[in-house]
Amino acid sequence: MKNLLSIGVQCWEWFAQHLYHLFSLFACIQLAALMLVTCIDVVGRYLFSSPLVGSVELTEILLGSLIFTSLPLVTWRKEHISVDLMEGMLPKQIRSLRDILFNLAISISLFAIGTKVWSLATRSHRYEEISEYLEIPVYYLTYFLAITCWLTSVTCLVLIGTHLLNKNYPTQGTSQ
Template identity: 40%
Template structure:
């Protein structure tokens, strides 16, 4: 299978969204590889040389934050959230769509206002010069990244999330797609 066919199969989004998805998943993959290597080196250092990697815990925390928040817009855009539809068969299609739009508005506005507050905390952190405990990495930049990714997630939910609810497609999506 050629790279072009693989990209078309795994990234069905149109135009720029496809490349944003590739970049965000590339960031997540690179961070995951870094975390695996860091953990292996840290464990080997502890048991073989009786010396661990300084700041491995902080780097792991930062890496997990980068990885999780890089995936949030993609999960939202693709509609890959866990959805429990216990009562959908009891209500009509119209009521389910109204409830879906209501949940899209709640989730997107929650992400938006959460991002506003997180960004305020990031600005305060940068003004105060707050740094991590061992490696002295400025924490405000990571907090700004989290706020920006939360805004992007809110936009994804508001646009494409609403589109997914409103489109007239009643067939179920296979597991894993």
């Protein structure tokens, strides 16, 4: 069982390394675009009395996609906000079991959320829904959100495997 788990983790390592860099780059581009849209809107609004048309819509789209792009990255790096009031009082085996159960619960939850979001994206595609001002098809973003939920779900499962194999990677924070 441990060999099969090790092979699965190694396959994911190769894929995750490239995906990690791709999502990091994409998040940087989204953040830069968000800053650019905000700057153009503010300069246009206050210097020329002409704000950027659709800036609120672009900000909503960029912010939503940035959050979901970052979700697998934050999960992989183990950088979620956590409160460790009783961390020192729990034995290592209990903490280990807790981490495995939390990752499993998160994985199942995000898989269910991703499935629901995918069905919403399919419905949006079928009805050809578009954004209000810029008329951007909504389903592109919605499909992307579902995919990032599923990637984060798989990442949580891989974290369980890496925890069981006692592995840690340079792009990850330290395990608590």
